[in-house]
Amino acid sequence: MEGPRAVDGALASGATLEAVFARPELVSRYAPEGAPADHPDAQRLGAGYRQQIGAIHPVPADVLDPLADAMNPQGVLAIARFADAPLDEAATAERVVVLEAVRDPGNAGAVVRSAVAVGFGAVIATHGSTDLWSPKALRGAAGLTFGPLVCRGHSTAEVLSALSDAGHVRVRATPDGDVGVDRLPSAERMTLVVGNEAHGPSTEAVGGTDVAVSIPMQRPVDSLNVAVAAAVLMYTMREAAGNS
Incomplete structure (x- = not known):
């Protein structure tokens, strides 16, 4: 992964980083013991995060920046350990968001970030979705992908069947849903399914979900970016649970 924000988010989520490669002027951000006691990075990170980093390597910008995936390198790269959760384990979370064939990594990462913000316990990306662990998706998630259970690679039918078996009410986001956000049901376990914008x-999602929900919009708007729609609906589902 790359960029201070993504690396910091990963550390805050409990990730173990095998190595951090940083421009010399940024090394103190991840090695606070080498910075003055009043240095803001030393105060912010402290010794706790340092224990999550295996090694820290200062690397000159002219060597490090060409390795970056981003158009504008930010001077920090990291190697992290990650593990996908089994589908049946992800289905035990009380709130789950499913990305069905969401191919844009920035959008997928933004959905993950919103899911963490509102307390969703699992993110499932079906077969055909972008890789949630790719550098761009991790940047979109601000490194927070290490917090929830993450499951990838299953078909839509497999995912929705497992969620049904686990007792989830499965809510499908669609522009022509028959339920508005103000009438969302509340249940102990709920799943939001968001799909490809285009x-x-x-058909598997249509047949495998229990509720079709839409977000009212003023004309001439007829759709929202998938990450925006997911954020609105996940927040609404959290509030509905709190008021039930």
Whole structure:
């Protein structure tokens, strides 16, 4: 992963970083013991995060920056350990968001970030979705992908069947839903399914969900970015649970 924000978010989520490679002027951000006691990075990170980093390597910008995936390198790269959760384990979370064929890594990462913000315990990306662990998706998630249970690679039918078996009410986001956000049901376990903006939900998603929900919009707007729609609906689902 790359960039201070993503690396900091990963550390805050409990990730173990095998190595951090940083421009010399940024090394103190991840090695606070080498900075003055009143240095803001030393105060912010402290010794706790340092224990999550295996090694810290200062690397000149002219060597480090060409390795970056971003258009504007930010001087920090990291190697992190990650593990996907089994589908049946992800289905035990009380609140789950499913990304069905969401191919843009920035959007997928933004959904993960919003899911963490509102307390969703699992993020499932179906087969055909972008890689949630890719550098761009991790940047979009601000490194927070290490917090929730993450599951990848299963078909939509497999995912929705497992969630049904685990007792989830499965809510599908769609522009023509028959339920508005103000009438969302509340249950102990709930799942939000968001799909590809260009093609909408698949036939498997339509047949495998319990509720179709839409967000009222003023004309001429007829759709929202998938990350924005997911954030609105996940927040609404959290509030509905709190008021039930």
